[in-house]
Amino acid sequence: MIGSNAFPTIAEASRAIEAGTLSPVALTEFILDRIAALDGRLNAYLTVTADAARAEARDAEAEIRAGRRRGPLHGVPIAFKDIFETAGVPTTCQSRALAGHVPARDATSVAKVRAAGAVGLGKLTTHEFAFGGPSFDILGQPARNPWNTAHFTGGSSSGTGAAVTAGLALGGFGSDTGGSIRLPAAYFGLVGLKPTYGRISRAGVFPLAFSLDHAGPMAWTAEDCAIMLEAMAGHDPADPASADVPAPPYAAMLDRDLTGLRIGVIRHFWEEAEAEPETVAALEAALKVFEGLGAKLVEVRLSPLSDWCATCSLILLSEAFAVHEEWLRGSPEIYGEFMRMRLFLAGAITAADYVQALRRRRELCAEFAAAFADVDVMFTATAAGPAPRIEEMGAFYTFARPLLTMPFNVTGSPALATRAGFSSEGLPLSLSLIGKPFDEATVLAAAHAYEKATEWAARRPSLEAVDAAA
Numbered sequence: 001m002i003g004s005n006a007f008p009t010i011a012e013a014s015r016a017i018e019a020g021t022l023s024p025v026a027l028t029e030f031i032l033d034r035i036a037a038l039d040g041r042l043n044a045y046l047t048v049t050a051d052a053a054r055a056e057a058r059d060a061e062a063e064i065r066a067g068r069r070r071g072p073l074h075g076v077p078i079a080f081k082d083i084f085e086t087a088g089v090p091t092t093c094q095s096r097a098l099a100g101h102v103p104a105r106d107a108t109s110v111a112k113v114r115a116a117g118a119v120g121l122g123k124l125t126t127h128e129f130a131f132g133g134p135s136f137d138i139l140g141q142p143a144r145n146p147w148n149t150a151h152f153t154g155g156s157s158s159g160t161g162a163a164v165t166a167g168l169a170l171g172g173f174g175s176d177t178g179g180s181i182r183l184p185a186a187y188f189g190l191v192g193l194k195p196t197y198g199r200i201s202r203a204g205v206f207p208l209a210f211s212l213d214h215a216g217p218m219a220w221t222a223e224d225c226a227i228m229l230e231a232m233a234g235h236d237p238a239d240p241a242s243a244d245v246p247a248p249p250y251a252a253m254l255d256r257d258l259t260g261l262r263i264g265v266i267r268h269f270w271e272e273a274e275a276e277p278e279t280v281a282a283l284e285a286a287l288k289v290f291e292g293l294g295a296k297l298v299e300v301r302l303s304p305l306s307d308w309c310a311t312c313s314l315i316l317l318s319e320a321f322a323v324h325e326e327w328l329r330g331s332p333e334i335y336g337e338f339m340r341m342r343l344f345l346a347g348a349i350t351a352a353d354y355v356q357a358l359r360r361r362r363e364l365c366a367e368f369a370a371a372f373a374d375v376d377v378m379f380t381a382t383a384a385g386p387a388p389r390i391e392e393m394g395a396f397y398t399f400a401r402p403l404l405t406m407p408f409n410v411t412g413s414p415a416l417a418t419r420a421g422f423s424s425e426g427l428p429l430s431l432s433l434i435g436k437p438f439d440e441a442t443v444l445a446a447a448h449a450y451e452k453a454t455e456w457a458a459r460r461p462s463l464e465a466v467d468a469a470a
Helices: 010-019 024-042 050-065 108-115 158-165 182-188 222-232 267-272 277-292 305-330 337-346 351-374 407-411 440-453 464-469
Strands: 045-048 077-081 119-124 171-176 191-194 214-219 262-265 296-299 377-381 415-422 428-434
Touching: 010 024, 010 222, 024 045, 024 050, 024 077, 024 119, 045 158, 050 119, 077 158, 108 222, 119 158, 158 171, 158 182, 158 214, 171 191, 171 222, 182 191, 182 415, 182 428, 191 222, 191 440, 214 222, 222 415, 222 440, 262 277, 262 351, 267 277, 267 305, 267 377, 277 296, 277 377, 277 415, 277 428, 277 440, 305 337, 305 351, 305 407, 351 407, 377 440, 415 440, 428 440
Parallel strands: 077 119, 077 171, 262 296, 262 377
Antiparallel strands: 045 119, 171 214, 191 214, 191 415, 377 428, 415 428
């Protein structure tokens, strides 16, 4: 099951561990060897907790052999974006402002997956405070894309995407305020799930924008994300926005017949984003796959994409400034250039601007809920094209073209990105599926069915060039 450039999904590893044909210790050592060989080129990790991972893997193996298996994550190696607090392990948000910060306790979501028996591999690179990047003047270097290291990683959950894509972790934690789970998933050819706002606790996760922040899983398949979501989800009084809504057994609900499923197609979003021809072709081909699976397509038209993005951007910038204002006024030099420039822009937004954005958000959310009355899930593009080159990403790249991910931070809807094919240059393309509040199960089931009906999940990046450079 594991070899020089082949490695299991979470689900495959879990089944093999349960059957006794795969050792958590051997799997963890295999992943640690890959990190040692490849991460010098990919920069997925800020901190590798190798000794702790080995100890956790030994404990997991002993418990499983003794008949005390905790569930499907027991003995599976995963890693955490460096904005999630980890007890006794540095959590820096990849910023000089938090250099040397070592939390006393785990974030709630981290504690939950540890309780499920997952093996923690370490802390993954991000953009500075999940906002300022890709930056070369902060703690550590930006993560690189294993499909082509000259190309961008898509957002702040960049180390998570690089680690899962290259087999340096079987799954990882991401956060998403304007697309930072789904855009890396798009550019890395992964599955990334932004659950419903409030589904996963953000206690112990450094905030970017309180009313837009989501935590969620990133992994190779929809099934893997379902397994991780089961462990991460749940009400937490420590997070004021945490929803007291029971989480269902997502993995057990994946194998669903899509016959009669009504899919709302938000085609005008990718048209307004000027999606590239290869992306459009991939999306149309994906819709045909869904039709072949028995789904019914319904055209949906919403307010212009620019309205959604302007609303999200104004709220995000205003709330980010509120988080960072004290440090920015007193010690602006502690930030990297991109973070500092974005925060200075945020400081120019008035209270009136913010209130108007909140008002418009209410209108957009009502519009979206009404559009959902006649469909079960929505479909659109995740990104307008494949990953651009990393040097093209300036301080204000998010304003150059509207982000197709932002509308679903405005609504707080569950939204999943999954691969839809590849460009002529071999870079991943991506589609998004969006669900009704707290209906991650339908989104995951639709993604799972599409995945099984296509060949995209079988395609991994060739790491020969990375191997040679490592």
